[in-house]
Amino acid sequence: MTKKRVLLSPLDPVHDIGLKMIKNALDEAGHDTYLLPPDVTPGEIVEEALEKEAEVILLSRTLGYGVAELLGRFVDLVEGAGIRHRVKIGIGGMAIKPAIAAELGFDQGFGPKTPVEEAVAFVEGKTYTPPREGSAKRKGDLVRERTYEYHHQEIKSLLEEISEKTLQWYEKIQSPGIKRAELREKGLAGEKEYLEISDDSIKDFFSDGILPSGLRLIDGEEQKALESIISAGRVDNPRILQRQPHQPLVFIQYGTGCPFMDIAHVKGTEGWGADGVVHFDPSWGAKTEGLLSGLLSHEENGSVITDENLKLIKKALESSTLWQVRAHRGLNTPETVLLAGEAGAELTKINPVYGSLGGGTDPERLLADSIKAMEYAARYKMPFDMPTNEELCGVPAYKAFAGMLIVTQLGLALGAQPVLQPLFCYSPEMMLGGQMEDNYIDYNAAKVMALRGIIDAPIWAGAPIGFLTHTEERVQSSVSTxxxxxxxxxxxxxxxxxxxxxxAYSGGPITLPARIDTLQGTGEAFRFLGSARMQPTPKAEEWAEELTENILKVLKEVVKNGSFLDSLYQGILGSQKEGAYPGRNGRGTVLKRK
Amino acid sequence: MEAKARVVDALDIETFLICENEEEGRRVSAGLMESMGLSDFDLVYIHHEGIGARVRIRAYINRPGDRYTWLEGGEIND
Incomplete structure (x- = not known):
């Protein structure tokens, strides 16, 4: 490397920190640097350049007022001094637009947030190559650090007892959802036997090509255009939101109705730092026996689950992006997990407690189907999270957690990797009980503390965090997240x-910029906190103990009842009075296995 | 192709409108969007305080399920 004499000067009344950082980097690289004080005139800078025989001049300008005139005058003075041919001049700072700098005769203009390395490369006459952060971004792992060891032995033994009995019950039953999944495994989806246990809308599609209203098949031309956008638009440099290893992976939820629009949202959010994406299916899909086929677009919220839709979305994902396909609440739960596993999803979502008490599916049917789904999740090594959204119906957190812990133990018994999903929310329980009148931290912290005190399992808060704290105002909503x-x-x-x-906006589809807003906010929160922590008050610990005691009481009641399934109907894990209603979809369809 | 064809889904316009109350703010918002030729719009947020209303008005250019204008490709008209 040839040593350079570099003159650095701010064209402002105050020093620019950027210039000092560049000076330090140049010193470290072995160059001779001369940093002038602030508030020096262009004429004085040129005099210094002559005296020091500078080979490079680096200027900075933060203030925007009169910047073009000032810079133009500086270049004229350098030319007038007869040194322009031997001095390279660069200018940077908040007020600088690279294009204007070039127009005014500077060798290079550095805009805001230019890395120091780029300025050093300019001095040394090298081409600057930005680091490929994308290649540094690795796929996250939710479960790696957790052992699944119970810390609370009494709860452990109750859960084992409940789980064992439930699995004995499962051995003897069969359902259309289980049967269809088994047929799909044999390559018989859409065939006669499959259609015999599917709804009419599915039969009509496979027999006569009639699509349910609001759906259309995406044509080949559209698909070709999308594939060319995908291949041209790989995200080379995705942001990494986390600043510290303990900061959580960040998932966004997509489900615009159309896989093409979903892909646009996924690609946009990958660039802005999403670590994972969650596929939302339409609510009618959960109530329909059987799945459709083909590349399908849907006019309303929720993207239809078909083999083709899922595989297209998977193809568009970056290698660092985690992908979850939800399967937690409907009549196609086992088949959905099977399809997700085949399509390459890393995660799924299964919770018969929420799905039957708050999601509309009959408890018996969903419990049977969920166990089959957990078997598939284990087979495809897909951890599954268990949303406790029955809290939003009014079920107290401790009951929702008792249900979630039973499903956790069922999953563990089947060799799967369950992920706890407490809600970070302003739930009806909080609204009525007043636990969040002072702050939103203590009770949410209590939930995590209680769960951590029971079992060493991964926790993925959802879904989404801050549920019922958002308004339609963009800044409030992003700040709350x-x-x-x-x-x-x-x-x-x-x-x-x-x-x-x-x-909180319900008048139309969620937009991509609205997703980017909260990713930005989340990144700022991680940046703001770094290694520091928000501190709950002592109340959190008190509530954590209360939650644990109440979870224990509920589990004892389930054991006393003798049947997890019957406990769901009886309201032990959430009663009608609290707002939980055992669903009716698929009722009476579970049969004894022959 | 028109530049708005490259809008992935919607165009949000955020501003402060001088108006007497929320009702007038809604009328002004509608007039603003129509004057810009954006007929498929919705008022996402409005809050009146003092001399006017903070608004966020959204015009959908591409709704899910449409044939997306950004898939068509082509250069943007000057």
Missing amino acids: SFHAGMAASLEIEGISIASADE
């Missing part, structure tokens, strides 16, 4: 699902 993300980081949980800034 950001604070909840900061709290999640402070509690050192493994993952979070975040809402978009459109969370």
